[in-house]
Amino acid sequence: MQEVFYHIYPLGFCGAPEHNDGKLEHRILHMLDWLDHIEKLGVTALYLGPVFESDRHGYDTRDYNMVDTRLGTKEDLQKVLTAYKERGIKIILDGVFNHAGRGCPFFQDVIKYREQSQYKDWFYIDFNNRDNPDGFSYANWEGHAELVKWNLDNPAVKNYLLSAVDGWINDYQIDGIRLDVAYTLNQNFLADLNHFCKQKNPDFFLLGEMIGGDYNYLLNDGLCDSVTNYECRKGIYSALNSKNLFEIAHSLQRQFGSDPWSLYTDKKLYSFIDNHDVDRIASIINDQRDLPLVYSLIFAMPGIPAVYYGSEWGALGQKINHSDAGLRPYFSKPEWNDLTDLIAKLAKIHQEYDVLYTGDYQQLYLTNEQFAFSRNSGDEQLIYCMNIADQPVQMQFDTHKTTAQDLISGELIDLSNGVELKAKTALILV
Template structure:
């Protein structure tokens, strides 16, 4: 096998590419309609993604983030083998063809790196269950042979946050680290992947993340490393030695809560705390991954009390600092409630639906990708009211105002700019005389000057 990772012709080797990119998350097991439990029956399903490429292009998506694709016990986060595509999805060759199709369309590929734990069916853990103290893999896990487990294994092991179907790996064991890195290298070579999202990165061994960073960057200087971070100081793992970005759960909550309570102050406060003009703000200059929903939470169309707010909410998502990520199906307003269980959040859709919302998101994606200010600009709350909000994003090349109206009545909101401007969603040129006219649930994005 060639030791150099694949870089397809339409994918430019450009460090920082993610900062100008709209991401799209697919949960493959649900997307493809695979059985929830691994039945061991090989069925080629993953090729379905290729049929969605034109839809992704219409949305101006630049990267697909795949939730787990490797052989697992059930939902994908309980890995059996990091080197083999799950038989319920197809073969390695099937997935390679998917990656090639995406790359040929100019869409990068990011995989879920589930390195904190494996499933009970993981080959090395099965060897420990069989051979106990004689197993050469006994130190790959945190095991007490004098204890017992809920599965009556005759030994105790550490699970992930009390879930003993997920066996915690010992990431301080050099053999474990070498195995995982060799698998990542194999993914880079075989599939040409462009990045990884680290599952539960908030608890992954930091020395392992340093090793992973060095390993990937040596092979691809533009390789993107993202971590799942739910709370705490994001810079603990988002730094030059570890990860490029993390998930912005603080603003995920602030976004839907602000619209549901008609209190734009909540999301504006979070963003000002993270990116505002004051010198003390936490993450100025960083690019966090922002989202309205994902495979672990209720879909945004189900969360919103007033469904008419969906467009201004997405406009705020694309207008705030960060890397926007859509979750498959939510671009047309699919429903899904966490109280109905995870499978309700991860359904199979026969084909993409295109409607007024997808058309709006297509325009937003184009505006985002073509605007230096929206990708890199400073952030300021220009005007902040309970139901209306104007964001100012400014860089050397341009200044952009993003104005949203969360209520069903029109409103003229102050913007502090007197002069010419171009509305980027429509292309309309007009003079702004200190205010922006917003229709009910309206959105306006102006480039000033």
Template sequence: MWLDDVAFYQIYPLGFCGCPRENASVDAPSEPASPAPLAKVAEWAGYLEGLGIGAVILNPVFESDSHGYDTSDLRTIDRRLGSNRDLARVVSELHAHGIRVVLDAVFNHVGRGFWAFRDLQEHRWESAYREWFITNFDGDSAYGDGFWYEGWEGHFELVKLNLQNPAVADYLLDTVRFWVSEFGIDGLRLDVAYSLDYGFLNRLHDLARELDRPDGPRPDGFALIGETLHGDYNQLVNDHMLDSCTNYECYKGLYSSFNSQNMFEIAHSLHRQFGSDPWCIYQGRHLLSFADNHDVERLASILTDSSCIRPAYGVLFGMPGAPCLYYGSEWGAKGRKADGDWGLRPDFEKPEPSGLTEFIEHLIEARTKGPGAHALCHGGYRNVVIQNKQLLFERASAQGTVYVAVNAVAEPCTLYAGELSGALTDLLGQETVELSGSLELAPYDVRYLFRA
């Protein structure tokens, strides 16, 4: 699967493109915005290619009442962003730069403006779409609809779809076919995948294995990536459902280890998930790893010591999984949950690269192009040295071994390990180093050392 070998980049288009927060056209339809704000994504394609990005995840782009997850039409681009033709152009431009495109698929729920729910409001018991939702005509909704319906986790502006209804499942699967035909996308990010019906996911998996892009066969797969939080990820990531899911366990362990100067936390999580012991549960899985996203505080804001941002990214791009950057975080953009969702999803006029951006570019290059790429993308995981303030772990495959070393504090240190002997290639410094069982690390240092 192609997702095993790329670095992802996540964009929340409604914020990224500076769109109005509410869709004024829901009740008074208007023409799509022109020129299309969504074209801004295509304008960043050259920047993303230079950064080394191999795939972009676009959060909701379809017509919605406000924030994108309250969908009103799954087959029409949100008019605040542009038109269907504009999205097709964006995908084509990203493809021209060697970047695949994954769309956010919101299949668990829709907005109250969704066409089938509006039919239910109008025709009530007689609606042909009554069983598309989970309803009870003996009660009432918080909006006074004259019937009760299930909302997602108590959010009644998000109307839960009945995915066990074959008609609903057929509609959504046909929608995926439409997206592939219309836009040529390469995969889906499944919103709240932990809430989706397993039978529906089985059918979606089968469809994904059949899909081709309009420009030819898809020999390396159509990716299905689920949003899930905690629990056993194998319940969703398996041979019958999804290819990957969000690794929230290691997201938390990543920033928490640096804030508490306790590298044992992330080391334990990584070994529990990817180590070689029989009880390590995700060996061979490529979970989507991240330091922040559109729902959580930016890494630059949540770290107690801002200088830890480099070693934190050093761990992210060195650990197993498919690493994902959230737009703007590669130059240290800040964002706090207290500022609300839109504060986490800002509009940047243009890329603002910094020294951190260049550093991350080197990390991506080491992971995707260098001699250690196979080990970093496909190798096993083994802890070599764990200390409160330092971590050394091994990523080994048949094509070589990479030792990832990070120092989480402002003082230099020396790590001692028999593995750190002989000639190794410094993948970030592009030089050969001779070691004799020890490695000196500067403050907040990151080293990727490769042995063939």
């Protein structure tokens, strides 16, 4: 999927209350005010966090067929998504299929009728454990009692969830789904979901959330098309903060290099630097001058580049007292500054140069504070150079060229004596 992603967490983005108060508000229409900004940024795919009825944060779903009342109505969401699709922007919705919220009516039926509930086998219930306040215990997600684990081996549950997905495709013409906690999803269900969606649309995109481990666990044919690249997310900011580019270079070589042991040479991972779950890059990078370097690398390395709303202008945001609220704020309107300008330019470059999508990865130069690699496809070559030091440097490596154009500045660069980089600078050379 040769796209540039933009990630919005709708409940925060639209200023919804933390708890579902049941009051219908048409907040999702706020997204229409950002359409011009997002298009100008060069975005081609919009990943929306949870939009369906939930108890609190969207990942505790009550009803997979009803738009969250805090956001609006089905017609509101259709209006918004149609407007984005008319601008050529694809739509990816969040699919939370591992668990539901306690407010889900099927689980509420179990609470009320216990062993007599027709939905008792939709979850993993132990009626012999009566110490729980509900008078029974149940499986949940990673110890979070508010997230009740679905029994995805139950055909009725699978049919219910696939029916919901069918509705999303038919009602909103979505182009893909991001799969919450995909690393713990029942793989039989995931395979069935893949088959169901690809029958509807062979190009339907399934993005799996992976935090660690071997991403090939989900990148097999018939499961996910891409997964979140958390390894490089950490590697990028950690390498810049510690002035040790060997860290991110190791991850890129491990993932995409030409070595026999490289893991994902033919895979497309989702490249991001922050999202709704982690501190924003502007809050954790030691030197704000490194922010442009972060995004230049995100867009030049192998993968599908993504930007989290607000981070395109360097918005701050951190978890406070274990609360994610600071990561998911409301902004009345978008901002535009030099960083935004750069990201828009990088997005344009990524769309215009296929080698950034199809090309291999070859490391060319590496020190603690300088790094260069090439992306190669047939006769096409693109070279990325980064200098995070406070002084200019001369980088020596064989480019087989005497001159090249820097796509970021537009300048023609003399390569006869290597590559000269100013302090805190990145180049993308063709």
